[in-house]
Amino acid sequence: MPNTKYIIVTGGVLSGLGKGIACASIGMLLSSKYKVVPIKCDGYLNVDPGTMNPVEHGEVFVLEDGGEVDMDFGHYERFLKVSAKSDWNLTMGKVFHEIRIKERRGDYLGKTVEYVPHVVDHIKSRYLGVAKAEKADVVIIEIGGTVGQIENNLYIEACRQLKKDVGADNIMYVHLAYVPIPSGVNEQKSKPTQQSVTMLRERGITPDMIVARCAEMLTDKIKGKMATFCDVEKEDVITGLDVDNIYKIPLVFEKQGMVERLNKKLKLKIKPDLKHWRELIVGYENTPRTVKIAICGKYTDLEDSYASVVEALHHAGANHKSKVEISFIETTGFENLSQELESFDGIIVPGGFGSRGIEGKIKVIEHCRENNIPFLGICYGMQLAIAEFARNVCGLKDANSTEINPKTPYPVIDILPEQKTVKNKGGTMRLGAYPADLKKNTKISNLYKSETASERHRHRYEVNPLFHKILENKGMIFSGMSPNKLLVEFIELSHHSYFVGCQGHPELKSSLLKPAPLFYGLIKAALQR
Ligand code: GLN
Secondary structure (H helix, E strand, O other): OOOOEEEEEEEOOOOOOOHHHHHHHHHHHHOOOOOEEEEEEEOOOOOOHHHOOHHHHOOOEEOOOOOEEOOHHHHHHHHHOOOOOHHHEEEHHHHHHHHHHHHHHOOOOOOOOOHHHHHHHHHHHHHHHHHHHHOOOEEEEEEOOOOOOHHHHHHHHHHHHHHHHHOHHHEEEEEEEEOOOOOOOOOOOOHHHHHHHHHHHHOOOOOOEEEEEEOOOOOHHHHHHHHHHHOOOHHHEEEEEOOOOHHHHHHHHHHOOHHHHHHHHHOOOOOOOOHHHHHHHHHHHHOOOEEEEEEEEOOOOOHHHHHHHHHHHHHHHHHOOOEEEEEEEEOOOOOOHHHHHOOOOEEEEOOOOOOOOHHHHHHHHHHHHHOOOOEEEEOHHHHHHHHHHHHHOOOOOOOEEOOOOOOOOOEEEEEOHHHOOOOOOOOOOEEEEEEEEEOOOOHHHHHHOOOEEEEEEEEOEEEOHHHHHHHHHOOOEEEEEOOOOOOEEEEEOOOOOOEEEEOOOHHHHOOOOOOOHHHHHHHHHHHHO
């Protein structure tokens, strides 16, 4: 395409309306023909979300290049078939960090460095830079949070100015709002949308399209109201319907003619083919089969903490034509274990940090190992599976990770050598994609259908090489090792229906059309139970 097209997506009324999914869905509709690149702008002052507690901000998503980014990148990658890059996530922390470096270097010598033009110009140059570097046909820029939040003003100003830089035919503004139906009134209400659009217009942007989240399809009447008050065409008011399955959103948008409106506004020519996508969703919906999976962790207060794990389970289920019912089990103060776990067909112990809830997780793992319950341990989950095996099979009493007990007599999990001197916390873990060589004829190599596998990592600890022999002698299989043969990347047990662990995070690369092999294997084993 001669000109990159820009779609700016802002939010109004409240956060958590699914703006990331809306962006990913719009992108998905365009991605069959065009190269779509998403950019996410967050207002906070952390350089990246890697230093935030997932209960505060949701899962930290890790990219191939090692970038720790907003969880919306999970949606983008799952819907758009792109491998995102760290550069595509802007935070105000990153922006100001870069401005300060430029200022110290003398790039602005003689000038007072100001929000406008300097910071706004810098943000715009980041947008244009990504578009150019990626040779993008379409760039979708999502502004996190809502219009009116003070930390978003610079992004919004940059997006307003962008119209002049790229030309009115090459940019459109989409506003995601909310239409409540208050109980008692039982009528769709447009006022919150009108108010947030007013706020957007105060900042110089009139939306070209409104996506209004609502529990029902919007009535013609309310669409008319919004068109009048918000200065859009009625056809450009699209319902962001509440759905039980986020993968339906592209279908919901398409059915309402969103594609034609995008084509018209941006002078595009696209007719997406959603046949395979639709078939998988319909198949998933109508299947009579169900498996029950428990995710046992400590960030269970906010399900978004495990967003990619949840999605990967659904992908695997859809490809086995079986629904996956997911329960979250808090392992802190975990007591009536066998009772609680009895009803599940498979268990996941996901990634995590620190010592809270650890003994509960180890008990869960022991229960799975001894009762032949399909188990997948991810990162911390794999490390704790090693600790459990060391304690209960190898007889190494109080074996542990030094992350939990630095004085353990048997440090079966220990800090990676290159991590010992690391002082700064931000962006310093072993991050991003690393390959592993897989042992032939193992469950894991059979699932990957390959002798190598690459998964994304985010950790500081490893299986201590001093204990490799002891563990292997007792039957722990290291089915995948780093190419230099030092680091355990995958483990499994034979004589068990499915006892598998992975140092990386296979959930991060899973998608509906291409489920992660280890999740596929877990659901398969769970169905056979
Ligand atoms: N806390 C462990 C480590 O740093 C595991 C990390 C994780 O589960 N992502 O190695």
